Amino acid sequence: MSTTPPHLNAASTATSAPSAAVTAVDAAVEISGLRRVYGTGSDAFEAVRGLDLTVARGTVHALLGVNGAGKTSTLEVVEGLAPATAGTVRVLGLDPVADRAEVRRRTGVLLQHSGFVGDLTVRETLKMWGATVTGARPVDELIAMLRLEKVADTRMRGLSGGEHRRVDLACTLSGHPELVMLDEPTTGLDPESRRAVWDLVRDLRDGGATVLLTTHYLEEAEVLADQVSIMRAGQVVREGTVAGVVAGHPSEISFVTTDDGLVPALVAAGLPADAVGHDDDRTVLRVADLQPVLTDLLLLARQRDARLDLLDARTATLESVFLSLAADADAPAVQVATTAPGAVR
Numbered sequence: 001m002s003t004t005p006p007h008l009n010a011a012s013t014a015t016s017a018p019s020a021a022v023t024a025v026d027a028a029v030e031i032s033g034l035r036r037v038y039g040t041g042s043d044a045f046e047a048v049r050g051l052d053l054t055v056a057r058g059t060v061h062a063l064l065g066v067n068g069a070g071k072t073s074t075l076e077v078v079e080g081l082a083p084a085t086a087g088t089v090r091v092l093g094l095d096p097v098a099d100r101a102e103v104r105r106r107t108g109v110l111l112q113h114s115g116f117v118g119d120l121t122v123r124e125t126l127k128m129w130g131a132t133v134t135g136a137r138p139v140d141e142l143i144a145m146l147r148l149e150k151v152a153d154t155r156m157r158g159l160s161g162g163e164h165r166r167v168d169l170a171c172t173l174s175g176h177p178e179l180v181m182l183d184e185p186t187t188g189l190d191p192e193s194r195r196a197v198w199d200l201v202r203d204l205r206d207g208g209a210t211v212l213l214t215t216h217y218l219e220e221a222e223v224l225a226d227q228v229s230i231m232r233a234g235q236v237v238r239e240g241t242v243a244g245v246v247a248g249h250p251s252e253i254s255f256v257t258t259d260d261g262l263v264p265a266l267v268a269a270g271l272p273a274d275a276v277g278h279d280d281d282r283t284v285l286r287v288a289d290l291q292p293v294l295t296d297l298l299l300l301a302r303q304r305d306a307r308l309d310l311l312d313a314r315t316a317t318l319e320s321v322f323l324s325l326a327a328d329a330d331a332p333a334v335q336v337a338t339t340a341p342g343a344v345r
């Protein structure tokens with residue numbers, strides 16, 4: 001019987017093992033079979049196609065996906081701004097449409113775009129907003145939280161895009177929300193302001209709040225999110241911790257060689273043939289465990305006196321998982337990655 005060394009197994013993607021059960025009591029948001037259709041008849045477009053998602057209380061959960069994947073369409077239903085075409089959505093155990101008043105009182109929402117009166121100063125804007133919120137934070141507290149001191153008395157129309165975004169965020173957090181929904185919170189912010197928002201999100205979570213956010217910055221999801229859900233074409237196609245999602249994805253070794261016998265020799269040593277691919281004249285190996293395969297490759301190359309030009313070896317990252325899922329239109333729906341870091345199934 002062939003005994004393929006474990007490290008030469010081709011990498012497999014994460015399988016659909018059930019995630020740790022989050023019970024209704026633990027869930028801040030529970031979405032089941034959500035569908036959202038825009039338009040009717042021949043113009044109808046299904047932007048969300050049977051989406052299931054659970055956001056555990058007290059966590060930061062990032063919803064990721066390329067433009068048009070359906071993130072905002074999903075958030076709008078959770079926020080109670082649009083009805084579901086089908087499926088069920090519970091927010092803090094409530095119906096976001098029927099129980100809109102209570103849901104609104106207990107949640108904070110940051111939309112992608114907002115409108116404020118340009119003539120009002122930042123301080124006046126926050127004061128006016130606070131008057132619409134139960135138990136609003138003092139304006140000076142919000143100004144300090146969002147580092148708005150320097151522009152507190154500047155009119156809204158005089159703010160930069162990043163400053164405007166921070167005022168948006170201040171309004172979102174005004175009412176001490178239990179659940180905070182942030183649609184691309186750091187778009188347009190400079191690196192320093194982005195990091196300040198990350199600290200704020202962590203503080204919110206540490207204070208017991210739940211944060212559901214969308215972002216196009218994958219490093220933002222990597223540093224902030226306890227869980228990520230990657231959407232494509234209206235469905236979640238991969239979810240779990242960042243480590244779990246990445247662990248289910250192959251590492252990659254690539255090189256150019258003129259030695260036609262090198263790869264067959266590697267396969268003869270146990271590397272599965274289906275781990276080998278080509279990208280023009282580059283040979284690409286996709287493997288579960290990078291180091292031992294790379295070691296074998298280098299040893300074989302030395303034995304055979306073969307050159308490995310443009311040698312590149314990289315472990316999977318959230319970005320490489322994201323890009324491969326975005327490109328792979330045939331990937332099966334909903335794979336849940338719950339593996340501990342380092343484990344590849």
Ligand SMILES: Nc1ncnc2c1ncn2[C@@H]1O[C@H](COP(=O)(O)OP(=O)(O)OP(=O)(O)O)[C@@H](O)[C@H]1O
Pocket residue numbers: 038039045047065066067068069070071072073074
């Ligand atoms: N009002 C609308 N009428 C028709 N189609 C819409 C409408 N709003 C959104 N869509 C379509 O639904 C799909 C999902 O859009 P959505 O804004 O939810 O995606 P997204 O993942 O949030 O994208 P982005 O990252 O660009 O914000 C897109 O194809 C979009 O064109």
